[in-house]
Amino acid sequence: MPPEEQFPPEPWGSFLRELDEIVADSVDLHCVGGFVATRRYGFAGETQDIDVVSIRPNSQCDALLQKGGKGSELHKKHKVYLDQVSIIQAYPENYDERITAMYPGQLHKIRLFAVEAHDLALMKLERNIERDREDVKFLARQGFIQPDILQQRYAQEMRPYVAAPEKTTDRALDLWIEMIREHLHNR
Numbered sequence: 001m002p003p004e005e006q007f008p009p010e011p012w013g014s015f016l017r018e019l020d021e022i023v024a025d026s027v028d029l030h031c032v033g034g035f036v037a038t039r040r041y042g043f044a045g046e047t048q049d050i051d052v053v054s055i056r057p058n059s060q061c062d063a064l065l066q067k068g069g070k071g072s073e074l075h076k077k078h079k080v081y082l083d084q085v086s087i088i089q090a091y092p093e094n095y096d097e098r099i100t101a102m103y104p105g106q107l108h109k110i111r112l113f114a115v116e117a118h119d120l121a122l123m124k125l126e127r128n129i130e131r132d133r134e135d136v137k138f139l140a141r142q143g144f145i146q147p148d149i150l151q152q153r154y155a156q157e158m159r160p161y162v163a164a165p166e167k168t169t170d171r172a173l174d175l176w177i178e179m180i181r182e183h184l185h186n187r
Contacts, residue, residue, distance in 0.1 A: 007106050008039055011078040019068045019082075020107040027064060028111045030054035030099055032085060032123050040102060040114040043138050049083040053091065053115070053123070090126065090169070092157040095119040117144035118153050121176070125154070126162070128172045133179065140180040147180045 007013050012035075034047030049070070055061040061084065068074050068082040075081035098116040115123065117139045124132035139145040154173050162169050 007103055011080050012039075015068070015074055015078040015080050016103075016107060016110065016112075018074055018078075019064075020110045022067055023060070023064060023109050025057075025060060026109045026111070027060040028054075028056040028113060029082070030056070030096065030113050030115065031102065032115050032120060036102075036114045036120055037135050037138075040100075041117060041120075041139060041142065041144055043135060048079065049081050050112075051083050051085045053085050054096070055084065090158050090161040091123045092119045092153055093161070094157055095123075118146075118150050121145055121150060122154055122158055125158075125169050125172050125176070133176070136176055137179065137183050140183055145180065147177045147184075150180070151177055 008016065029050070029052045031050055032053050033049070033051030034043075034045060035050045037043040038045055038047065055064055065082060065084060066072060070081045070083060072081065095115055098119060099113040100116070102112040102114050104111075114120075121136045121139060124135065136145065140147075151173065154169070159165050159169070
C-alpha cells in the first residue's frame with residue numbers, strides 16, 4: 001500500500017487524532033516539506049513537523065498553531081508539531097488547484113492536503129540546500145517530476161513573483177533541471 005493511503009505511523013497518528021479532537025471547527029491544511037515527501041511520495045526519512053503553507057480558514061490559524069505548534073502541549077507529548085511555513089518567498093501561483101487529500105475520511109475536522117511534486121520542488125527552489133536537492137532527485141527518480149513540467153510551471157506560475165530571479169532562482173532552476181536530466185539519463 002502506498003504510504004499516503006496508510007494513516008501515518010506514531011507519533012503522527014496520535015498527534016493528528018488528538019489535534020483533530022480539540023480543534024473547534026473544520027480546517028484544511030496545505031502541507032509541504034518533509035512530511036509530504038515521506039508520507040505522500042515515499043521518501044525515506046523522517047521529520048518532526050508538518051510544514052503548512054496555508055491554513056484555511058485563516059481564522060483557525062492562531063488557535064491551531066497554539067494547540068499543535070512548536071512548544072504546545074501536543075508537541076511536548078508527541079515530539080512532533082505543526083509549523084506554518086513563512087520562509088517561502090514565492091511558490092507556484094496555482095498550487096492549490098493541484099493539491100490532493102491525504103488520509104481522506106480518517107479525521108473528523110482536519111483535512112490534510114499534499115502539494116503536487118513539481119510544486120513541492122519549486123517551493124524548495126529558493127532555499128536550494130543539499131537536502132532540497134536530494135528530495136528533488138528522489139522525486140525525479142520515482143517519476144514524480146519531469147524537467148519540462150518543472151521548467152514550464154516555474155516560468156508561468158512562479159518566476160513573475162520572485163524578486164530578481166535572474167540572480168537567484170533562475171540559476172538554481174537551471175542547475176536543478178540539469179541535475180534531474182543527468183540523474184534520469186544515468187538510471
